[in-house]
Amino acid sequence: MSELMSECEHPQGDILGKCAICGDIVCGECYQSVFNAMVCSNHGEDLFDEGAWEMIGFYTAEDPLDERRYFLNEQNITTLVSENEDQVLELYVPTEAKEDAWEILRGTSEDSIECLKCRVFYSKEVGTCPMCGVGPETSEPKE
Numbered sequence: 001m002s003e004l005m006s007e008c009e010h011p012q013g014d015i016l017g018k019c020a021i022c023g024d025i026v027c028g029e030c031y032q033s034v035f036n037a038m039v040c041s042n043h044g045e046d047l048f049d050e051g052a053w054e055m056i057g058f059y060t061a062e063d064p065l066d067e068r069r070y071f072l073n074e075q076n077i078t079t080l081v082s083e084n085e086d087q088v089l090e091l092y093v094p095t096e097a098k099e100d101a102w103e104i105l106r107g108t109s110e111d112s113i114e115c116l117k118c119r120v121f122y123s124k125e126v127g128t129c130p131m132c133g134v135g136p137e138t139s140e141p142k143e
Helices: 062-074 095-105
Strands: 015-018 025-027 031-034 037-040 053-059 080-083 089-094 112-115 120-123
Touching: 015 037, 025 037, 037 080, 053 062, 053 095, 062 089, 062 095, 089 095
Parallel strands: 053 120
Antiparallel strands: 015 025, 031 037, 053 089, 080 089, 112 120
């Protein structure tokens, strides 16, 4: 048995990848799909419901995304990452944590743009807010 397989509850299961929340190995028997991302069975049933999550950011590279996840995880806010069809990484937080997450992430990076209307962050490379299409030149100034 491989070292990776020992992290999964199902020693005979085929490894599919890593959990989008915690990074644990998941097999075909122990995962759920949330926003086209794999989530392991170690998380509560409420997190398997896509309605339990809110979008907080869009990123084109893993480095700024990992930094944002670090800030949120340090404050005990669970995060989930999914890659969309345009290869943009979407960052989600539980609905009840959205406002706290917004406040934690404000001003943490010069590489992110804030959409005050949608209350999401996005990489400069994304160009405009993927939710409303508003660009940074038309958004309200930071407080």
